[in-house]
Amino acid sequence: MPENQSFRQDYPQLDPPVRTLMGPGPSDIHPRVLQAMAAPTIGHLDPAFIQMMDQIQGLLQQLFQTKNALTFPVSGTGSAGMECCMVNVIEPGDRVVIAQNGVFGGRMADIADRLGADVVKIQVPFGQKFEPEAIREAVAGKPTKLVGVVHAETSTGVCQSLPEIAEIAHEVDALLLADCVTSLGGTPVKLDEWGVDLAYSGTQKCLSCPPGLAPVSFSERAVQALKNRKSKVVSWYLDVSMLLNYWGGERAYHHTAPINMLYGLREALLIVLEEGLDAVFARHQHHGEMLVAGVEAMGLSMLVPADYRLPQLNTVVIPDGVDDAAVRRALLNDYNIEIGGGLGDLKGKVWRVGLMGHASRRENVVTFLAALESILVQQGAAIQPGAGLAAAAKVGA
Numbered sequence: 001m002p003e004n005q006s007f008r009q010d011y012p013q014l015d016p017p018v019r020t021l022m023g024p025g026p027s028d029i030h031p032r033v034l035q036a037m038a039a040p041t042i043g044h045l046d047p048a049f050i051q052m053m054d055q056i057q058g059l060l061q062q063l064f065q066t067k068n069a070l071t072f073p074v075s076g077t078g079s080a081g082m083e084c085c086m087v088n089v090i091e092p093g094d095r096v097v098i099a100q101n102g103v104f105g106g107r108m109a110d111i112a113d114r115l116g117a118d119v120v121k122i123q124v125p126f127g128q129k130f131e132p133e134a135i136r137e138a139v140a141g142k143p144t145k146l147v148g149v150v151h152a153e154t155s156t157g158v159c160q161s162l163p164e165i166a167e168i169a170h171e172v173d174a175l176l177l178a179d180c181v182t183s184l185g186g187t188p189v190k191l192d193e194w195g196v197d198l199a200y201s202g203t204q205k206c207l208s209c210p211p212g213l214a215p216v217s218f219s220e221r222a223v224q225a226l227k228n229r230k231s232k233v234v235s236w237y238l239d240v241s242m243l244l245n246y247w248g249g250e251r252a253y254h255h256t257a258p259i260n261m262l263y264g265l266r267e268a269l270l271i272v273l274e275e276g277l278d279a280v281f282a283r284h285q286h287h288g289e290m291l292v293a294g295v296e297a298m299g300l301s302m303l304v305p306a307d308y309r310l311p312q313l314n315t316v317v318i319p320d321g322v323d324d325a326a327v328r329r330a331l332l333n334d335y336n337i338e339i340g341g342g343l344g345d346l347k348g349k350v351w352r353v354g355l356m357g358h359a360s361r362r363e364n365v366v367t368f369l370a371a372l373e374s375i376l377v378q379q380g381a382a383i384q385p386g387a388g389l390a391a392a393a394k395v396g397a
């Protein structure tokens, strides 16, 4: 056998299984996005590419509902966006208040700590939201540079209201940082109306795009904080003042832009805006409600109360006696459906069912409910067969 032929046997053609991604991300990719990403790569200073960069910035402003000029995608996943927002405004010794009600608030606190900030972490149990009063108490007394909150906590399914917190932060002249990784493109994000100063997101949650870019937006106040720095930004790669020489006026080389990822993001943003923001949010809400009606009719319960529950990330409490891992394995092996398990304090206690972006479709809700019912019946769980699909069908009917 010729040598190259045996090589091909050891490394056959890549053939990943086709899954329905209904976990906490990555979520299902829209076929148009994958197609856009297969277009020929051009140079990062090509006039055709520069024109596309301007479009992406404008489209991102529409999604973030902001006029912030400093709105662009950071090269890297959502966590790079988190780190970018924080490293550009936080200096050693700055007092930073982080509201943690899940895993991602914990990550924010870790980054602030690494930057030498005086970190004040306030906490409520996973699955709960913060009352504005808790933030008011935390910022009282000492000058605070920044308040960090997670708008859509993917580890718990909680949606944190932001306008009241922005007001409290601004009263004491602090910046408000919001994690919008799972909210952007799934539930309303209104940076200007709400008064959010720094926001970041990611491509692989409700934007139906592969992981790899982190849209960020800085308000005028955040830009001012950047200009007032006494020390150099400690990250070279994420220093916004240098990145802006590429994304802004001069188009000076900083690092090679991930060209094809940006093709994908542009298409993903177009898909959202073509459907229309209100229609996109209504679709997420409707399918979230169908899913909840279905699992509750089966006899299961949701972790988060309806008034601050995210429709794109549903935390279902695992019933007593049910084997968490076996259920998720059966969903994957027998139905090609991926859902997430619990993270941190919720490990083994909840399933995280994502209905994000292109995955937020009726067929996915119905298939998931039917599959879950079948698996739970096989496991001998005390559920009501048939009730879930019937209840889901009645939502909005």
Ligand SMILES: *Cc1c(COP(=O)(O)O)cnc(C)c1O
Pocket (backbone or CB within 6 Å): 025, 077, 078, 079, 080, 082, 104, 150, 152, 153, 154, 155, 179, 181, 182, 202, 205, 211
């Ligand atoms: C996914 C996620 C992140 C991290 O994004 P990565 O793309 O995994 O780096 C941060 N915050 C929230 C709320 C997320 O859901």
